[in-house]
Amino acid sequence: MLLNRPNILVLSAGRRVELVRFLQRSLADYVGKGAVYTTDMVPETSAACQVTEKAFSVPRATDANYVEALLDICHEYDVGLVVPTIDPELEILAREKNRFREMGVEPVVSEPELLSACHDKRKTGNLFLSLGIGYPEVYDSDQLRFPCFCKPFDGSRSVGAKVIESASSLSEQDRTNPKNMFMELIPSSYAEYTVDGYYGLDHQLKALVCRERLEVRDGEVSKGITRKDFAYEHLVNRLKSVPGAVGCITFQFFVNSYTQDVKGLEINPRFGGGYPLTHQSGAPFTDYLVREYFLGDSLLFNGEWQDGLMMLRYDAAVYCTHDD
Template sequence: MALPAHNVLILSAGRRVELVQAFQTELQARFPGAKVFATDLNPEMSAACQVADRAFQAPHVTDLDYHDFLLDLCRREGVGLVAPTIDTELLGLAQNRERFAAHGVALVISDEGLVSACRDKRVSSALFEEVGVDVPHIFDRDALEFPCFVKPYDGSRSVGAVLLPTAENLTATMLDDPKMMFLEYIDQTHKEYTVDAYYDRVGAMKCMVPRERLEVRDGEVNKGATRKHHVYDYLKDRLLKVKGARGCLTVQLFTKADGSRYAALEINPRFGGGFPLTYAAGANYPGWLIDEYLLGKEVENFDGWEADLLMLRYDAKVLVRGQA
């Protein structure tokens, strides 16, 4: 007898303990006894996998049998909702969304076209411009201006990103690397924001929470605060409908304190590392996903989240006994 498909699966869970816990809280409120599972390459060393109701070792996201593994797992364990968390798995999931749906499994992933655009920061810059959001200037390699910023067009979490103060800092390796793009340097007079936007099943934005990134560690926000001011006003209509959007999208941008300049860098069609602040502020994205995909409910527009809520992160531990 098949299990009821009310369980939730968090992919590549890693350190995302608070995301797993949020889904556990919201799932239990709607389906008492349902479980939140997690996958990881090494679940024994993943804190989030330890707090999940059960964890499974997954193959690498680039393995040919990765999606077969996931589908078999979902069918076997009664999973009805799957939430990805890392950039490298998004395109393959988008390509397999209908396949999973045919088996009653909802992959919360944007359309393939949008995911592809988000993976290439050159294309995502054009996407921003289409909806009227300003972006940093992208320099031609033979017409660089300094200082400038160099980064891989398909990079993630600031890996490979380098500030070039002068032409002397530029190397031949950077110039010869076809993946490197050269951007206008956004100086310290700008503030950095990550915006969590929620899009329903038909691509309509229902909520948007800007988070000021006050301190960043290893590419992830360590101190942040929710803001409902000029950034919210600037983006709320421009991002109202992003073609192919579904679930949680995170937008990164810089802005002058007075709102005189905005420069959007990238879109990530997944939960961001700082999402727990958005959830704490009252924007219940995990609960809305369960409502939409497991209960068939409509999600209403929501702007009643708490502004100026400060998050100060710290290192915590998960103890696992009996490990050799």
């Protein structure tokens, strides 16, 4: 692919300052021109919107006017690449992809079938199993084994997820809620891994980085370390081709270093909050985006990233003048 429009639009930019800056650097390094723009419902209070060339206020992704607002921005500001960052945007962009393409704009979004399998956790398990990757056992609501794990099949960021210790602690509301699914509880001997995969326009894996989550704050990793271990070797061949995958795909796994058991948990087909660690380890996905979409490069697989690189996050701020 060779986009003629030189600018990038990052949606729902929020606090994603590092992602925006990585994209700015990639554009400068490989194209030498172009700008990174951002959207947010309230860009005046978005840190990432303060570090871009221009930021736009748009309605919520579920609003009927959302797509028209994005198309207007792309048309007026010569946007060639649209990068979503939150789940509600994905299916909308996939459904309306042709409208963007008619303008010469490419949304970085996977195919609808994969999005559906990622969104519906009941389908996620089948996808992992089809790739030769284990998945926690799913229980029927009338055949539970305790303790077990309960979560909505369409949930995100652990909202509504809980451990059910025993039959006496299972409420009737949880048991009969049609959105709840009940799963095998994975013991604490398993570590949590987030695995970032970059998939080219050919749906083939171009890079895969495993990072262990050492500490999580508000659902996002605050301390992590890259691991090129047995889990990487286990996954790199199994994930080399995922039908419909495009761009950054963020996988979640449970990993037992003693038994070398690996179980899939979730798939988020977008950039995750911990992506900066992957980037700094030597797998710059934003470079890959710019090279594929703006230069038409065919990417080779990159396995040369740094093992044992630790990320220790801290609070930082963007300071700007606000006009009432």
